[in-house]
Amino acid sequence: xxxxxxxxxxxxxxxxxxxxxxxxxxxxxxxxxxxxxxxxxxxxxxxxxxxxxxxxxxxxxxxxxxxxxxxxxxxxxxxxxxxxxxxxxxxxxxxxxxxxxxxxxxxxxxxxxxxxxxxxxxxxxxxxxxxxxxxxxxxxxxxxxxxxxxxxxxxxxxxxxxxxxxxxxxxxxxxxxxxxxxxxxxxxxxxxxxxxxxxxxxxxxxxxxxxxxxxxxxxxxxxxxxxxxxxxxxxxxxxxxxxxxxxxxxxxxxxxxxxxxxxxxxxxxxxxxxxxxxxxxxxxxxxxxxxxxxxxxxxxxxxxxxxxxxxxxxxxxxxxxxxxxxxxxxxxxxxxxxxxxxxxxxxxxxxxxxxxxxxxxxxxxxxxxxxxxxxxxxxxxxxxxxxxxxxxxxxxxxxxxxxxxxxxx
Amino acid sequence: xxxxxxxxxxxxxxxxxxxxxxxxxxxxxxxxxxxxxxxxxxxxxxxxxxxxxxxxxxxxxxxxxxxxxxxxxxxxxxxxxxxxxxxxxxxxxxxxxxxxxxxxxxxxxxxxxxxxxxxxxxxxxxxxxxxxxxxxxxxxxxxxxxxxxxxxxxxxxxxxxxxxxxxxxxxxxxxxxxxxxxxxxxxxxxxxxxxxxxxxxxxxxxxxxxxxxxxxxxxxxxxxxxxxxxxxxxxxxxxxxxxxxxxxxxxxxxxxxxxxxxxxxxxxxxxxxxxxxxxxxxxxxxxxxxxxxxxxxxxxxxxxxxxxxxxxxxxxxxxxxxxxxxxxxxxxxxxxxxxxxxxxxxxxxxxxxxxxxxxxxxxxxxxxxxxxxxxxxxxxxxxxxxxxxxxxxxxxxxxxxxxxxxxxx
Numbered sequence: 001x002x003x004x005x006x007x008x009x010x011x012x013x014x015x016x017x018x019x020x021x022x023x024x025x026x027x028x029x030x031x032x033x034x035x036x037x038x039x040x041x042x043x044x045x046x047x048x049x050x051x052x053x054x055x056x057x058x059x060x061x062x063x064x065x066x067x068x069x070x071x072x073x074x075x076x077x078x079x080x081x082x083x084x085x086x087x088x089x090x091x092x093x094x095x096x097x098x099x100x101x102x103x104x105x106x107x108x109x110x111x112x113x114x115x116x117x118x119x120x121x122x123x124x125x126x127x128x129x130x131x132x133x134x135x136x137x138x139x140x141x142x143x144x145x146x147x148x149x150x151x152x153x154x155x156x157x158x159x160x161x162x163x164x165x166x167x168x169x170x171x172x173x174x175x176x177x178x179x180x181x182x183x184x185x186x187x188x189x190x191x192x193x194x195x196x197x198x199x200x201x202x203x204x205x206x207x208x209x210x211x212x213x214x215x216x217x218x219x220x221x222x223x224x225x226x227x228x229x230x231x232x233x234x235x236x237x238x239x240x241x242x243x244x245x246x247x248x249x250x251x252x253x254x255x256x257x258x259x260x261x262x263x264x265x266x267x268x269x270x271x272x273x274x275x276x277x278x279x280x281x282x283x284x285x286x287x288x289x290x291x292x293x294x295x296x297x298x299x300x301x302x303x304x305x306x307x308x309x310x311x312x313x314x315x316x317x318x319x320x321x322x323x324x325x326x327x328x329x330x331x332x333x334x335x336x337x338x339x340x341x342x343x344x345x346x347x348x349x350x351x352x353x354x355x356x357x358x359x360x361x362x363x364x365x366x367x368x369x370x371x372x373x374x375x376x377x378x379x380x381x382x383x384x385x386x387x388x389x390x391x392x393x394x395x396x397x398x399x400x401x402x403x404x405x406x407x408x409x
Numbered sequence: 410x411x412x413x414x415x416x417x418x419x420x421x422x423x424x425x426x427x428x429x430x431x432x433x434x435x436x437x438x439x440x441x442x443x444x445x446x447x448x449x450x451x452x453x454x455x456x457x458x459x460x461x462x463x464x465x466x467x468x469x470x471x472x473x474x475x476x477x478x479x480x481x482x483x484x485x486x487x488x489x490x491x492x493x494x495x496x497x498x499x500x501x502x503x504x505x506x507x508x509x510x511x512x513x514x515x516x517x518x519x520x521x522x523x524x525x526x527x528x529x530x531x532x533x534x535x536x537x538x539x540x541x542x543x544x545x546x547x548x549x550x551x552x553x554x555x556x557x558x559x560x561x562x563x564x565x566x567x568x569x570x571x572x573x574x575x576x577x578x579x580x581x582x583x584x585x586x587x588x589x590x591x592x593x594x595x596x597x598x599x600x601x602x603x604x605x606x607x608x609x610x611x612x613x614x615x616x617x618x619x620x621x622x623x624x625x626x627x628x629x630x631x632x633x634x635x636x637x638x639x640x641x642x643x644x645x646x647x648x649x650x651x652x653x654x655x656x657x658x659x660x661x662x663x664x665x666x667x668x669x670x671x672x673x674x675x676x677x678x679x680x681x682x683x684x685x686x687x688x689x690x691x692x693x694x695x696x697x698x699x700x701x702x703x704x705x706x707x708x709x710x711x712x713x714x715x716x717x718x719x720x721x722x723x724x725x726x727x728x729x730x731x732x733x734x735x736x737x738x739x740x741x742x743x744x745x746x747x748x749x750x751x752x753x754x755x756x757x758x759x760x761x762x763x764x765x766x767x768x769x770x771x772x773x774x775x776x777x778x779x780x781x782x783x784x785x786x787x788x789x790x791x792x793x794x795x796x797x798x799x800x801x802x803x804x805x806x807x808x809x810x811x812x813x814x815x816x817x818x
Contacts (some may be wrong), residue, residue: 119569124652138651145650150593151584155652156565156659160528160743161617170618172738175560175689184559186689208570208661209579209818235738241554242547243533243564244653247738250565252617280584280595329581329644329656330818334569409618409739 007044007103008090015397016040018091019390021083022258022399023048023223025067026109035066035112040258040399041090044103051089054098059085068115068259072203072222073335079203079222083263111257113164115201118336120159120253121326122197122229123152125317129345132357137237149277152317152325154339157229158250162338165257165401169230171378171408172251176234188408189232191362192376195343196300196310196353196384199227200319201259202337212327214285217320220333223261224319226298226384226401227340228254233356233375255338256384258399265396268295268388272318282328283321293318296398298344298386300353302376305368310344310353312386378407416453416512417499424806425449427500428799430492431667431808432457432632434476435518444475444521449667449808450499453512460498463507468494477524477668481612481631482744488612488631492672520575520666524610526568527743529662530735531606531638531751533562534726538754541766546646558686561726561734563748566638567659571747574666574810578639580787580817581660585643597817598641600771601785604752605709605719605762605793608636609728610668611746621736623694626729629742632670633728635707635793635810636749637663642765642784664747665793667808674805677704677797681727691737692730702727705807707753707795709762711785714777719753719762721795787816 010017018041026038026045038045049064051057059082062070071082089095124130127144130153134143147153163169171192177184203222206212212220229249236248272285272293279285285292296312317325322339343353352358355375359365362374376382383402390396419426427450435447435454447454458473460466468491471479480491498504533539536553539562543552556562572578580601586593612631615621621629638658645657679702681694688694694701705721726734731748752762761767764784768774771783785791791814795807 119567121655134651147584147586147593147647147650150586151648153648153652153655155655156567158528158565158740159568160746161740163617170739173620174738175556177556177559183686184556184689186691208572211582211818232738238556239560239562240651240653241556242543242649242653243562244649244651246530246562246564247734247740250735250740251738277592280593282595325656326659329583329641329660330579331567331570331656331659337569409620 006096006100007042008096008100010042013394014042015387015395016042017394018087019394020260020264020396021086022260023068023071023114024257024259025112025114027112028104028109032110037063037065037068037071039086040106043106045106045109046090046099047102047104048086050102051099054102055089055095057085069335072115072201075204076219079261080263083261111164113162114257114259115336117159117162117338118334120157120162121154121339122157122342123154123317123322123340124342125152125315125322126342126345127316128314128347129343129353129357132345132352136356136361149275152322154322154326155244157253161250162253162255165254165399167254167403168406169252169403170406172232172235173408174232174235174247175238177238184238189234190375191233192405193231193233193355194300194382195229195231196298196308197227197229197340197343198296198312199225199255199338199340201225202333203335205335206327206333208332209330211330212323212333214282214320214324217323218262221262221319221323223259225259226256226386226398228382228384228401228403229340230254254401254403256399256401260396260398265294265388267391268396270295270313273316282324285318285321294388296386296388298384301383302368302373303370303381307366308350308352308358310351311346312344314346315341315344376405378405380405415505415509416451417505417509419451422803423451424796424804425451426803427496428803429669429673429805430495431669432477432480432523433666433668434521434523436521437513437518441519446472446474446477446480448495449515452515454515454518455499455508456511456513457495459511460508463511464498464504466494478744481524481610484613485628488670489672492670520573522571522573523666523668524745526571526747527745529566529568529571530563530748531566532726532731532749533751534724534731535751535754536725537723537756538752538762538766541754541761545765545770558684561731563731563735564653566662570659571662571664574663574808576663576812577815578661578812579815581641581644582817583641583644583656584647586647593647598643599784600642601814602640602642602764603709603791604638604640605707605717606636606638606749606752607705607721608634608664608747608749610634611742612744614744615736615742617741618739620739621732621742623691623729623733626732627671630671630728630732632668634668635665635795635807637791637793637810637812638749639663663810663812665808665810669805669807674703674797676800677805679704679722682725691733694727694730703797705795705797707793710792711777711782712779712790716775717759717761717767719760720755721753723755724750724753785814787814789814
């Protein structure tokens with residue numbers, strides 16, 4: 001009889017090893033209403049609240065919860081201490097007998113949106129993306145608006161339609177008007193698109209009227225997720241002047257089920273890019289050890305076929321700058337606030353994070369194994385994955401975000 | 410000894426008589442943590458949960474709550490039945506002995522934000538306002554963008570900074586850049602403005618992927634409030650291209666403490682205005698008895714001096730059309746969603762709902778008793794009030810929304 005292998009004995013280099021430990025919320029088929037905080041280890045989910053209880057941990061209260069809210073709001077010291085405890089639970093042999101029965105194979109559980117999204121803001125922080133979009137949508141003007149290199153541009157999105165990875169997305173209907181049309185027409189979007197983004201999850205809130213400085217980024221932001229900001233380009237193009245995107249975006253935004261703590265991404269920190277203009281002091285990060293860029297490698301697939309590999313390292317604005325910008329007017333933060341980076345696009349054509357850019361607004365269709373694509377067709381499944389450099393040559397896997405397009409209702 | 414008068418014996422024509430009965434949330438100085446649902450009658454607040462309990466009402470569960478969420482989500486039949494019960498409690502002499510001890514003078518209680526704001530959307534539904542803003546901000550282009558008369562334009566705002574009437578507003582800081590400036594400068598806004606709006610409060614949510622037709626407006630929207638969408642025009646002008654307003658708005662939005670149920674405004678319903686272009690079917694309201702305009706008369710005062718009287722009857726788009734627009738792409742509604750009409754401006758100069766318009770971006774200062782005003786100064790208090798025609802020649806008062814500007818932090 002072969003030796004029984006433990007779910008804790010991971011293959012070398014597993015991107016969800018003990019150096020990662022992202023958080024999520026799961027339920028099991030036996031108790032579908034009982035949502036529990038889970039931590040991913042390999043292809044298993046550890047019932048974190050049950051483990052804390054079994055091991056007599058002081059964090060049982062924080063982890064035996066139906067979502068991540070209590071943990072998110074607990075603050076940086078608690079985040080560090082809980083992570084240390086979890087690392088011990090999944091690595092110290094003496095804990096195995098307690099921990100192993102609390103591991104669920106990931107394909108046997110249901111993963112849920114891990115926290116209530118408070119406010120959702122979407123930024124526009126990739127210079128390549130903003131330049132491409134400017135060239136496509138405003139061909140007779142400068143691609144970047146005059147403000148673009150002075151502040152991270154952003155806008156509020158709809159938090160009530162943020163859904164967890166795996167949720168079907170209904171093709172939205174709305175008004176569109178081609179330049180040649182005499183009047184707008186109504187119908188299902190014919191330019192349904194994706195946007196490959198990274199989402200940042202706020203743990204600790206702030207007081208209204210008090211800006212949060214860039215240097216406090218790690219005191220407020222708990223971690224990150226992958227985010228697909230589904231976009232109906234035809235609806236968006238007709239509606240967005242003068243007040244910005246609305247229905248072209250608000251039908252659905254998908255996030256990965258796993259929130260990767262910033263602490264797992266220490267090895268992925270890189271210098272921010274050189275900036276072309278002097279920054280105002282509240283955005284200046286040249287001397288800030290706490291700020292900086294992140295080396296995340298994203299991959300976007302349609303029906304299993306990789307169509308783009310956007311590098312987050314190319315972003316012009318950092319997540320800490322976005323946080324400073326979002327609050328510099330005194331806007332408060334709340335636990336569960338989510339902000340997206342905006343579409344991540346690298347300089348190369350194969351690094352563009354939207355079909356708008358990949359097909360140049362439909363001019364250059366993609367050749368997929370199942371046919372040509374300009375924009376998404378009903379039945380298409382989009383899956384984004386990502387990894388970041390971890391300690392000692394490892395990789396830190398981010399949870400995937402996937403969604404399938406179903407026909408307009 | 411003079412006869413004891415009852416708080417229920419209101420002066421004839423009191424705008425907060427039994428024909429009105431708006432809902433709010435209050436606490437008393439003795440129990441500041443004990444938030445309770447209140448109903449305004451004259452200058453008193455009835456402890457609605459306590460009244461329901463004292464009178465053995467089946468609505469005690471719905472009303473003995475710390476906010477309006479349970480009532481909002483209960484739906485139209487419950488809204489009607491609770492309102493009938495409340496009307497009886499404050500009008501039937503046999504109930505006086507039970508009800509009178511549960512009335513608190515309004516100036517002895519603290520009023521709170523009456524529900525958790527889920528998503529906040531701001532529309533732009535006044536033709537006069539949009540035309541004025543277009544002329545001021547884009548003098549070399551058509552004042553109204555080509556889409557304006559085909560759909561109610563809107564965008565998402567920050568729900569976490571919606572505050573109840575009476576909350577101080579800290580002057581926001583941010584980037585601004587005058588055309589003559591070589592680079593943006595940072596500092597407290599020098600063009601801090603108001604926007605007089607009406608806010609609509611969603612009671613019953615909807616399913617993602619399913620548009621809510623215009624005819625279902627009264628099944629979803631519970632009532633309305635007054636709303637001041639504070640705006641920093643200098644921050645807004647620099648940031649808003651291409652993704653719309655963000656920090657110029659997100660520092661604070663004030664709402665009245667009282668939510669007036671739509672049922673109290675039956676006598677204020679009027680025909681919507683004539684439209685200049687054919688409407689797409691999902692916005693067509695010509696034959697809809699359930700849709701239509703509302704005759705609300707707003708008054709805006711700075712430090713007690715009335716500066717504008719915007720008429721809501723002049724709005725091009727109705728609240729039902731805004732709801733249909735907001736959901737036509739399948740975006741779901743949640744209990745507590747709030748959407749603003751956008752600045753209400755009439756055709757006359759004295760009917761404009763923002764200082765941007767009233768002073769034509771500072772060109773024509775207002776002459777107030779305490780000095781000239783282009784935009785708001787520190788220490789200014791802005792108060793908006795409104796009334797609507799009620800039954801039998803009465804007036805239905807809307808709760809005021811007031812706020813004072815305090816210096817930048």
